[in-house]
Amino acid sequence: MTISVTKLTDAIGAEIGDVDLSNPLAADTVADIRQALLDHCVIFFRDQELSDDDLMRIGRYFGELQPLPPHRQFPGLYPEILVVEKKPEDVINFGWEWHSDTSHLPVPSLGSILYAIEVPKTGGDTMFANQYLAYDTLPDEMKEKLAGMKAVHANGRIHNTLKNNRIPEQGEEVESATYSDAWSTHPIVRTHPETGRKALYVNLTHTESIExxxxxxxxxxxxxxxxxxxxxAFTCRFKWRKGSVTFWDNRSCQHAALNDYPGEYRLMHRVQVKGTPPF
Ligand SMILES: [Fe+2]
Structure with missing residues (x-):
């Protein structure tokens, strides 16, 4: 191994050491990082100093970058760079509920790579949950029931929240047809294209209904x-520091950004690696 790998919990997550992401990576290092991602669903790096060019280079080791829709792009930045910013006066934070990124798209992203530029004094941790374990621990009759079932994913809940500055109640019907820029139908149990393992693939943010x-x-x-x-039992909790980098696999985990730092500032940049249609 070219890197060190230290688990966060038995369920999910590992911190990767002995790698400087600001330098071009050798092919065997990239292969080891990819394997660590597949083994642990989310991986973490500490004390990195990255430019947006570095962030995009890192993403491209793992696939094609997924460009952002025009309304999410930032003037003066590359169209692939997503700005995740919470200002002191903001009430809602980005990614506040459990989700898998862009599951409302026909081809959701393989994974996201998020780099911390400014973090609050305390708080702002991110939770991750292993969706292989979520599937594996379902009762057999539920596994049988879900086999072949699909769910509709959309973006209405996010749009409604930001529009009204209020998080909808669980199960509250939102006007997704009006506000959603995209929706898709995906299997409730998906098979990971690289590991072959089955994972649960529904999430509160995007899943709207069962087909x-x-x-x-x-x-x-x-x-x-x-x-x-x-x-x-399926989770780990990552405490960010300035210079921390997180790379999660949207095909095998969900995540949620904790909103516990009112009045403080948090800034991160992210790239998304393009995935393949879920099956
Ligand atoms: Fe997210």
């Missing part, structure tokens, strides 16, 4: 799955 059912009819089963998939 063939109304939003209201879908809620009991979806909320059972949300609760099950994010239980403490």
């Amino acid at each position: 063939g059912m109304s939003v209201a009819e879908s809620q009991d089963l979806l909320h059972y799955l949300y609760e099950h998939s994010t239980q403490d």
Whole structure:
């Protein structure tokens, strides 16, 4: 191994050491990092000093970068760089609920790489949950029930929250058709294209309904799955420092950004690596 790998919890997450991401990486180092990502679903690096060019170079070791829709791009920055910023006066933070990034797209991102530029004095941690474990621990009858079922993913909940500066109640019907810029249908249980393992693939932020059912009819089963998939035993909690980098696999984990630093400033830059259609 060219790197050191230290688990955060038995369930998920590992801190990677002995690598300076600001330098071009050798092929065997990239292979070891990829394997660590596949093994642990999310990996963390400390004390890095990266430019946006570095961040994009790192992303491209793992695939094509997923450009942002025009309304998410920032003037003066590359169209691939997502700015994750919370100002002291902001009430809502970015990614506040459990989710898998861009699951509302027909081809969701493989993974996201997030780099901390400014962090609050305390708080602002990110939670991650292993969705292989979420699937593996379902009762057999539930696994049988979910086989072949699909869910509709959209972006309405985020748009409604930002528009109204209020987080909808769980199961509250939101006007996704009006506000959503995209929606897609994906299997509730997806197979990871690299590991071959099955993972649960629904999330509170984007999943709207089960295919063939109304939003209201879908809620009991979806909320059972949300609760099950994010239980403490499947999680780890990452405490950011300036210069920390996190790379998570959207195909095998969910994440949630804690909103526990009111009045403080937090700034991060992110790139998304393009994935493949879930199956
Ligand atoms: Fe996210």
